[in-house]
Amino acid sequence: MFAAPLPSFPLRFERYGDDAHLAHVGHVDPAYRADLLAYLRTHPSVADAMVTEEHALVVRREGHTFDEHQAYTPGSAPSAEPRHHAVALRFGGPDSAEAARVLDLTEESLARAYMDLTYTVSFLGFLPGFAYLRGLPKALELPRRAQIRPRVPANSFAVGGPYVGIYPEVSPGGWWLLGEAVAFTAFVREGADAGPVLRVGDTVRFVEAAR
Numbered sequence: 001m002f003a004a005p006l007p008s009f010p011l012r013f014e015r016y017g018d019d020a021h022l023a024h025v026g027h028v029d030p031a032y033r034a035d036l037l038a039y040l041r042t043h044p045s046v047a048d049a050m051v052t053e054e055h056a057l058v059v060r061r062e063g064h065t066f067d068e069h070q071a072y073t074p075g076s077a078p079s080a081e082p083r084h085h086a087v088a089l090r091f092g093g094p095d096s097a098e099a100a101r102v103l104d105l106t107e108e109s110l111a112r113a114y115m116d117l118t119y120t121v122s123f124l125g126f127l128p129g130f131a132y133l134r135g136l137p138k139a140l141e142l143p144r145r146a147q148i149r150p151r152v153p154a155n156s157f158a159v160g161g162p163y164v165g166i167y168p169e170v171s172p173g174g175w176w177l178l179g180e181a182v183a184f185t186a187f188v189r190e191g192a193d194a195g196p197v198l199r200v201g202d203t204v205r206f207v208e209a210a211r
Helices: 030-041 096-102 107-115
Strands: 007-016 018-022 048-052 055-060 069-072 082-089 118-124 131-136 149-152 156-161 164-166 171-173 178-183 202-209
Touching: 007 055, 030 048, 030 055, 030 118, 048 118, 082 107, 096 107, 096 178, 107 178, 107 202
Parallel strands: 082 202
Antiparallel strands: 007 018, 007 069, 018 055, 048 055, 082 178, 118 131, 118 202, 131 164, 149 171, 156 164, 156 178
């Protein structure tokens, strides 16, 4: 029995400033997001690339031309194996009681619901090392808060719309603060393995922190 061939996704880029090109990638299966990023970053004409939920941005290498009509096939470039991360979580942030009321749950059942899920890093942005984690069912989504906090503590576990995330440093923020990630302090690596600790395609599970 032969395996079905992997799909090929057309990419149509447009100029975005002097050296960048932007394409809509919402039609690419989310399961291939990490592979797509690896494909773009290994393209001979690309100096760097970023993939979000809906778009891919590439920066052209100096002295190179970039063909704006690309066809991406999963597995066409070597990519790093996704890693799994278990992050200790101390539930009970400043918004957890209100979130439980909004979702018609107790705080204990709300904490368990978020920790029963496995999340996938969909894309990175906002702050260095900040990962947008997908995996929430609709029943656990919370809309962004109406008022932005001027100062969200580092390591805050937060929910905003369909995403879960951990704030890597003190910053403003409009998500619901539901707890604290414990002993997870290095969001960006230095040296030979430089880059974000949470990479696109990685999976994350939150476990109850020891008391």
